Amino acid sequence: MSSRDEQIQQRRANLDALTRLGVDVYPHRFERQHTVSELVAAHGDRTHDDLEAGKTPTGTSGRILAIRSFGKANFLVISDGLAKIQVYIRQDALPPLDFQIFKLLDFGDWVGVEGRLFRTKTNELTVWASRLHFLSKCLLPLPEKWHGLTDVEIRYRQRYLDLIVNPDARRIFETRSRVVAAIRAFMTARGYLEVETPMMQPIAGGALARPFVTHHNTLDMDLYLRVAPELYLKRLVVGGMERVFEINRNFRNEGISTEHNPEFTMMEFYEAYADYQVLMTMTEELLAKVAREAIGTDQLAFGEHQISLVAPFARLSLRDGAREAAGRRLKREVTDAELRDRDRVAVIATELGVEVEPGAGAGRITTGIFERLCEARLVQPTFVYDFPTEVSPLSKQKPDDPDTVERFELYVGGFEVANAFSELNDPVEQRRRFEAQLANRAKGDLEAHEMDEDYVRALEYGLPPTAGEGVGIDRLVMLLTNSPSIRDVILFPLMRKKE
RNA sequence: GACCUGGUAGCUCAGUGGUAGAGCAUCUGACUUUUAAUCAGAGGGUCGCGGGUUCGAUCCCCGCCCGGGUCACCA
Numbered sequence: 001m002s003s004r005d006e007q008i009q010q011r012r013a014n015l016d017a018l019t020r021l022g023v024d025v026y027p028h029r030f031e032r033q034h035t036v037s038e039l040v041a042a043h044g045d046r047t048h049d050d051l052e053a054g055k056t057p058t059g060t061s062g063r064i065l066a067i068r069s070f071g072k073a074n075f076l077v078i079s080d081g082l083a084k085i086q087v088y089i090r091q092d093a094l095p096p097l098d099f100q101i102f103k104l105l106d107f108g109d110w111v112g113v114e115g116r117l118f119r120t121k122t123n124e125l126t127v128w129a130s131r132l133h134f135l136s137k138c139l140l141p142l143p144e145k146w147h148g149l150t151d152v153e154i155r156y157r158q159r160y161l162d163l164i165v166n167p168d169a170r171r172i173f174e175t176r177s178r179v180v181a182a183i184r185a186f187m188t189a190r191g192y193l194e195v196e197t198p199m200m201q202p203i204a205g206g207a208l209a210r211p212f213v214t215h216h217n218t219l220d221m222d223l224y225l226r227v228a229p230e231l232y233l234k235r236l237v238v239g240g241m242e243r244v245f246e247i248n249r250n251f252r253n254e255g256i257s258t259e260h261n262p263e264f265t266m267m268e269f270y271e272a273y274a275d276y277q278v279l280m281t282m283t284e285e286l287l288a289k290v291a292r293e294a295i296g297t298d299q300l301a302f303g304e305h306q307i308s309l310v311a312p313f314a315r316l317s318l319r320d321g322a323r324e325a326a327g328r329r330l331k332r333e334v335t336d337a338e339l340r341d342r343d344r345v346a347v348i349a350t351e352l353g354v355e356v357e358p359g360a361g362a363g364r365i366t367t368g369i370f371e372r373l374c375e376a377r378l379v380q381p382t383f384v385y386d387f388p389t390e391v392s393p394l395s396k397q398k399p400d401d402p403d404t405v406e407r408f409e410l411y412v413g414g415f416e417v418a419n420a421f422s423e424l425n426d427p428v429e430q431r432r433r434f435e436a437q438l439a440n441r442a443k444g445d446l447e448a449h450e451m452d453e454d455y456v457r458a459l460e461y462g463l464p465p466t467a468g469e470g471v472g473i474d475r476l477v478m479l480l481t482n483s484p485s486i487r488d489v490i491l492f493p494l495m496r497k498k499e
Numbered sequence: 500g501a502c503c504u505g506g507u508a509g510c511u512c513a514g515u516g517g518u519a520g521a522g523c524a525u526c527u528g529a530c531u532u533u534u535a536a537u538c539a540g541a542g543g544g545u546c547g548c549g550g551g552u553u554c555g556a557u558c559c560c561c562g563c564c565c566g567g568g569u570c571a572c573c574a
Contacts, residue, residue, distance in 0.1 A: 002508075002509085002543060002544070003508050003509060003524085003525065003542080003543035003544085004508080004509050004525095004543085005509095005543090006509095006525065006526080006542070006543060007509060007524080007525050007526090007543090008509090010525065010526070011525095066534075066535090068533055068534060068536060069530090069533095069536095070529095070530055070531065070532085070533065070536080070537095071529075071530050071531070072530085072531045073530085073531040073532060073533075074531090074533090075532080075533055075534070075536090077534075086533085086534075088532075088533090090531065090532095091531095092531095106525095107524080107525095118532095119532095120532040120533070120534090121532045121533085122532070122533070122534070124532085124533085124534070126532085140509080141509040141510080141524070141525075142509080142510080142524085143509075143510045143511085143524090144509080144510040144511060144522090144523050144524060145510090145523075145524080145535070146510090146511080146522090146523060146535050147510065147511040147512085147522095147523075148510085148511085149510070149511090150510090150511070151506095151510085151511090151566085152566075152567070153506090153565075153566045153567085154510095156566095165510090207573095207574080208573085209572095209573065209574085210572090210573090228574095250574085252573065252574075254572055254573050254574095255500085255571075255572055255573070257568095257569095257570095257572090257573090258568085259573090259574075260572090260573065260574070264574070266574080355571080371573095409574090415574080416573090416574055417574085418574090419574070447572085447573080470574080472574055474574090475574070485567095495565090495566085496564090496565065496566085497565095498564085498565060
């Protein structure tokens with residue numbers, strides 16, 4: 001028999017023995033007086049003498065993370081997932097049945113204890129148990145206490161094990177929760193209304209990305225999992241909801257990497273009467289405030305880097321970034337006029353080893369050059385602004401430059417964290433842009449936008465001047481928790497099916 | 500999708516063309532304030548899966564499965 005099977009059999013035998021003693025091994029409830037965290041917070045600073053003078057009775061519960069046995073003196077360490085506390089078990093302090101229970105405990109079991117707090121000779125805050133309650137069984141052997149669980153495959157597939165033995169994993173998701181709460185508070189305080197829009201859409205719009213397809217049986221209708229909520233949120237602004245935001249999942253049927261999970265969380269928002277300049281300022285405030293509330297500082301340690309989220313963030317126009325980087329690489333001057341000339345910029349891209357897709361115009365090629373040469377170097381927060389119209393079918397053009405739209409992406413830590421623009425609200429121009437996208441699709445661009453007639457109709461009813469933005473929550477949490485992979489900040493990242 | 504890299508006990512990891520190793524965990528015993536408890540003993544392996552080469556493969560070769568990284572695509 002394998003070690004694993006042997007250990008499982010032993011744990012089952014202990015469970016059966018408890019049942020024979022008349023213990024309800026899966027009780028329905030336990031009246032816990034305090035969490036372990038509460039005890040540590042309330043009494044962690046109290047001295048031995050102080051605790052002896054008070055002798056306050058208490059009770060708590062948690063999972064057993066260690067058992068140290070010395071015959072008649074025994075210690076458990078139990079945890080509520082956040083904090084740990086030691087429990088002192090001695091036979092003469094417990095009812096006989098409770099001590100019998102103790103002898104049948106395994107590492108990982110759930111227990112409740114009652115007793116009084118004291119400090120041991122080594123000054124460890126400890127519950128001197130007068131009662132011990134069995135709450136649930138851990139039938140399978142757990143990873144080792146000292147090295148923990150480092151196999152990332154098991155950490156992602158069986159996140160519960162990661163959470164049991166790796167305190168850092170728990171901390172990341174505590175931070176993630178605070179990030180979302182802080183964003184919600186920030187937006188609500190500014191008069192934004194939180195809404196929910198369809199995740200299943202007949203047309204996958206709002207972003208240039210390949211969608212997942214699903215099917216509704218009764219309606220016999222194919223549907224797409226949304227790639228973005230954008231078009232629905234702007235319909236709401238048409239309807240008079242002047243400030244709306246949504247925090248929810250998007251789904252993109254594309255590659256998986258340290259920065260991409262097929263489902264990811266975005267906070268997307270729209271504000272009537274604003275343009276992209278307004279959103280730059282707001283984004284600076286949002287990130288700094290969320291960082292301070294979630295981790296207590298706006299200075300981030302991220303890998304090798306120190307990142308400051310203090311405003312103002314750097315600003316770099318996309319064409320200037322591409323021009324300078326290309327010029328440096330090719331050791332010659334690259335002009336704005338060259339970037340806007342399809343044939344000339346295609347030559348530059350080829351010289352740089354950047355792939356030129358068949359249907360791509362000057363704008364797409366320039367954007368490709370930028371992404372390849374500049375992105376990874378933008379570690380300190382940087383607004384990359386003024387994108388080619390060709391890659392921005394939903395953004396409003398600059399008044400004096402129809403090839404360029406009022407759009408920015410925020411880069412931090414070498415990747416894109418936010419994407420924002422002044423919204424195109426001219427229905428005639430919007431229809432023309434959709435048609436240009438359809439032409440790209442006909443040329444084989446699977447990410448090209450589809451025609452959305454109802455969205456154009458909504459614009460025909462009138463969208464006020466509006467700016468909108470999407471903030472990648474997972475990536476923001478990566479920055480705030482110093483996580484090198486998006487899988488570290490998603491509880492259950494998508495993994496290939498096993499067996 | 501391409502390239503690089505990994506899979507050995509429950510966990511963390513060594514290792515070798517000739518009977519498979521350690522620490523922790525588990526089991527037995529000792530121990531009334533320990534805390535990576537300690538001490539003594541014991542059990543535990545389809546070396547990811549399938550082929551091939553070989554007298555003999557966990558090791559060498561091929562294929563497959565599942566990870567990780569880089570690139571490509573994207574946020």
